[in-house]
Amino acid sequence: MPESPIGSAPGGRLPEALAARLRSAGCVYADDEAQLLADAARTPSDLEELVQQRIGGRPLEHVLGWVEFCGLQICVDAGVFVPRRRTEFLVHCAAEVVAPGSLVVDMCCGCGAVGAALAYSVPGIRLHAADIDPDAARCARRNLTRYDGDVHCGDLYTALPDSMRGRIDVVVANAPYVPTAAIETMPPEARIHEPRVALDGGDDGLDVHRRLAVSASEWLAPGGHLLVEAGSGQATAATEILAAAGLTPEIRRSEEFDATVVVGAGP
Template sequence: MTSRHRFDHADLVRRLRAAGCVYAEDEADLLIAAADSPRALADLVDRRVAGLPLEHLLGWAEFCGMRVAVDPGVFVPRGRTALLVDAAVAVTGPAAAVLDLCCGSGATTLALARRLAPRWLAGADIDPAAVACARRNLAGTGVEVYQGDLFDPVPPAWRGRLDLVVANAPYVPTAAVALMPPEARLHEAPVALDGGPDGLAVLRRVAVGAAERLAPGGHLVVETSGAQADALCALLSAAGLIPTVLRDDDLEATAVTARRPT
């Protein structure tokens, strides 16, 4: 195929691999499936080679066995966050009241809705684009998605009554954001990436807020990096919570659960 608007599969794979796409064969199949014409495929490939996230081009990301809609500019759910979901499910009893902070596209919220039987479940995010995306993903579930800073938009009636708070809050130190892959730092909202000077600025506020809003015996579950786990545990302890670190080498993931004492 010689037209600039058409590719055979092998040429497409070679072009994607040259652009640094690790899973070029899989991406080629997905882009071909997403295109309804040779010209549309050419446009998708050009944009992918230019560095746009595959998930933003497709309009969805795979997460915990689901296809979750992801709009341009919205944080793309990472596979490692499956550990956060597993940890949250493991510490949560029946008919729990659950809040997902920094919910982004609503991927974690949706996974918890499917795996738990909560009496109340809500998400919250400060980014209007993320909130709109999450509301679309959670349409028909009865799950509310609030827009605002962490706990601020959550109805005060839930203060001290939450059984589970999960947060995939930003934890990349500000100076390290520039070192992230271009797909993230150029195409995802900075508010979803930048965790402040030590990477723990948002998580520090999450810890303090959760200690005030969890019911006795309730849990906070957050994602972090392996290098930050000890510092995070210290600030959780200072907030009056009892932390436990979980690691999954296969996912290259670290999560921390923190229980409010009874």
């Protein structure tokens, strides 16, 4: 006789016991994590394996194989950058400047969460995504297939077909923006389990933003937009970078998401 789903233990006793183990290991949201792990496991041995991975420091999203983002369940493979909730604000900002039929590129796409959420929010966009990390590009393909998104592996604009030059309506990028020296201060979950290329933004954290901006005019259609996430303390520098590239910058901030987005509008 098949075993009952782990998450259906009577009275919730099993999740409570799991929560105690997770809490002792330093998991801040132990109760929620315990339930998620219990729901994900098919057998007691499966559950123990998942718990051991989490106690060992592996990100919950990598243990589960998915992350909730903008209300969607997004696949996220081990070793791939886990999208943060703050980046949902980037999606909201991008949704304001796209429309059905817009050619949109999710640059530095990671698992493709931004592109997927944007395509879900604005049906009918023509979606492309790009990342330099082959593992991330592979994961993004799984998430963007349902939206007919094309995923390219390569370094920023060089990953895109040349036929897109001068035709892109919106480039949206959660590019790496952690200053190199600050990476060692990040939580071990990110520092150890996520690729450095998805975190390291150079000395001031804005190296990739500069590269995105300097070539934007070649790839954006007239009146197109480049949107980038940045740290709150980087916003002024990011606006200067976009302005130097011929874009008209605007800083957008959200207290709800504790997020900063810089929007650059093309001529």
